[in-house]
């Protein structure tokens with residue numbers, strides 16, 4: 001019997017099958033590319049073959065003459081409409097279609113609208129663009145060189161490629177702590193450019209009704225309401241005449257937060273042709289031109305006493321933002337939540353500085369399955385702790401245990417100003433160590449190393465530990481906004497006369513199972529079975545405003561809104577029940593699903609009875625409106641801080657550098673779990689992504705800025721072959737400020753796992769004296785790291 005079968009549909013939290021799978025498993029999902037509208041035309045984008053080049057001329061006459069082409073749009077067409085440039089999420093501008101120069105390979109240059117997608121693609125080849133190639137900036141470390149070509153000469157007065165400087169923490173205090181420390185360990189490391197690579201690429205169907213002027217955008221977005229507002233601001237269309245529909249989405253991972261030129265071109269195509277226009281990018285377009293993640297060059301320093309008490313952390317980061325600063329971060333945080341780089345440790349002082357630069361690469365810098373650059377921060381601190389352990393010659397798990405924050409220190413204010421809400425870190429690490437049989441593994445490793453030293457085995461054993469704290473649920477309005485939009489979420493709950501309910505949410509699932517878990521929250525609060533609650537999301541005409549789903553914010557923000565709105569319904573139900581039972585509301589007591597008279601449990605009314613009465617002719621007391629519907633806008637008081645202890649065990653073939661993940665133990669704490677089955681699925685996916693980043697993924701470029709990973713032949717995704725059978729453990733430390741005590745989980749595993757895998761591989765290579773090597777640790781990279789280094793006994 002499976003775990004699911006043991007647990008019938010719960011009246012609230014617990015394991016249950018995903019409601020949405022009924023349609024997905026039968027092939028009834030409805031994705032953007034499934035949408036077909038009457039008279040619909042198809043768009044295709046012409047892209048730059050150069051990383052950096054002046055555009056001398058664009059000749060579209062042959063394409064226009066193609067019998068099936070209805071429109072050809074260039075930068076010049078858009079300039080005439082004042083749409084050649086659009087704002088990015090980070091207060092920069094980005095070319096919709098290039099006018100003056102192209103600034104990365106794959107940049108959008110022209111858009112063809114044709115009767116079918118094949119003709120649109122064919123016609124691209126008929127467009128003649130004359131380029132004058134310019135020297136590109138490919139390596140961010142040379143972006144600020146005196147003689148570096150200036151990429152953004154479209155910005156008046158710009159003479160270099162500098163975007164921003166940002167810092168956090170106390171520099172002077174940190175310098176003092178470092179000056180007095182016994183030991184300072186330093187290392188340079190790169191978190192390479194990677195890509196979220198969702199299964200479904202990005203796309204849109206734009207449908208501007210020429211009679212009513214209403215624009216309907218069916219589009220792959222993680223933030224339908226924010227997109228609607230941006231379209232209104234950019235195109236000057238009235239916001240109430242824009243409807244953004246985000247139907248079923250095949251994975252987002254941050255890739256579908258921003259607005260891409262193709263979306264705007266589809267809208268302009270629909271305006272010009274007065275027909276709906278569909279644009280769907282292909283895999284190479286997705287990998288080459290849509291938002292990348294990471295690309296941080298980091299210098300870390302960690303100070304400690306001789307016996308391993310960590311005192312301070314100091315970091316310098318160079319952030320490669322590509323050709324346009326299109327990162328998706330709350331406005332006040334140009335380096336996202338990198339400020340959480342002090343990790344899970346009790347330290348005296350910390351300071352970081354981050355410099356952002358332009359390069360001739362695709363724009364973006366999205367929170368790929370993480371909360372705004374926290375993956376980079378966690379990777380840095382967890383590598384640095386291992387580097388310190390290496391230098392001190394101590395066990396990395398014991399070093400962590402010694403320095404982890406203790407349960408009694410929560411709520412804990414970090415040295416960079418974040419207030420961690422709750423946690424018991426040592427308990428989680430102890431559990432992971434017990435689950436993996438840590439001491440036994442170390443004994444096996446010692447034996448293996450002896451065999452290695454005697455030449456009796458070429459298989460190296462590595463054990464990697466990582467502990468992470470995530471910061472999810474952006475975020476409190478007073479601290480956070482994106483493009484000036486506060487990060488509160490709305491929720492509406494309608495309860496029909498027969499007790500069935502409809503919950504309307506501003507956040508939008510891309511496969512995380514919201515239709516199930518959010519119904520479970522209502523079920524937990526009201527005692528209405530989850531199957532009697534439909535969740536409506538992904539359509540701005542049908543849902544309240546909110547900022548969408550990314551950075552694991554759905555449960556922390558919209559989940560809280562759902563609990564609050566359900567409690568409002570419950571309070572309305574109390575007033576109606578008091579009229580039904582002819583007692584004072586104060587004399588009623590709630591048990592899941594019904595109000596009853598205190599001391600007389602038999603005298604009660606179910607929520608279904610109350611819903612019917614609320615719509616009936618029952619005389620209600622003065623001031624009680626009837627109906628049970630309620631709304632709420634939830635402004636989170638703080639972020640939630642999930643955490644976890646991960647231990648990865650690898651075997652490395654010393655002849656080939658091939659890494660095999662033998663075992664992976666993940667103990668996660670995301671507070672109260674709504675649906676443990678979904679939580680575990682989220683963790684499995686994130687762990688696989690971590691293995692991918694640690695061992696096989698990088699968006700590489702040659703010295704001319706040519707993209708070297710434009711297909712899944714080169715940009716590798718982990719499969720079940722590279723992943724072990726994950727062993728999961730859990731602790732539950734409720735968030736004290738979240739109405740149901742839940743924290744986010746969607747991204748924890750992606751955040752914590754790369755460091756665990758890399759630490760494991762480097763632990764295996766320790767006898768060769770390898771202290772650090774950068775991701776991805778491909779066989780070639782591992783092999784290179786060992787070369788010329790004798791095996792030490």
Ligand code: CDP
Pocket residue numbers: 512513514517518549550551552553554555556670671672673674675676678679682742743744745746747
């Ligand atoms: O924002 P996103 O949905 O990507 O992330 P999330 O809020 O962490 O939630 C991912 C999925 O896990 C959703 O279906 C959540 O409702 C579910 N979840 C849960 O069941 N219990 C938690 N404590 C956190 C999330």
